[in-house]
Amino acid sequence: MRRLSLEEAGVFHGHLGPYLTLGYLAGELAVSQLDPQSEFDLTVRVELPLRRPETCFLDGVQCSSRCTLGKLSIEVAESPSGKGIFATFMNVKSGERLEVAVREEVLAKLRSMEGSLSEAVDWVLSQPVDSLFRVRRSRGPSLG
Ligand SMILES: [Zn+2]
Secondary structure, eight states: OOOOHHHHHHHSSSSOOOHHHHHHHHHHHHHHHOOSSSSSSSEEEEEESTTTTTHHHHHHHHHHHOOOOOTTEEEEEEOSSSSOOOEEEEEEEOOOEEEEEEHHHHHHHHHHHSSSSHHHHHHHHHHHHHEEEEEEEEEEEEGO
16 A cells, blocks of 8 residues: 655645654654554554644654554653653564654754744755664564
C-alpha cells in the first residue's frame, strides 16, 4: 500500500509545520530500519510535552509509520523532563526496537526561529537525519 507523503500528512494535520515534519521523518526512519511487513507490526510510544506545537509531532509519526490512534498502536505520554521529544518504535514481530530522540539543539533552534512555518520546515528538511535525531537500536525485552 502507498504511504502518505509529507504534503499529504500536512493535509491530514491541517498545516505543514516543523514538528509534524520531524514526526514524519522519525516514523519514516523507523519503517526503514525496522521493516514492518504489515500495518500491525509496528507500535510506538511517544514521550513529549503535551502541548502544541510539540504534539504536532504525533500526527507526523502516525502518517509515515502507520502507528495510529485508531489501531491503538500509538501511545502518548508527557516527557519526564517536560521538554524532550522521544519515540520508541517496536516491531512486535521481530522484537527489534528503535529509540529516536529529537536532538535538543534542534528543539532549541525551532523555538528560536521567527520566520514562517515553511521556512522552519525547509530548515528541518535541509538537515541530515543524524543531526535531527539521536537513534539507538535494540531488541525488545520480550525476546531478550
Ligand atoms: Zn501542527
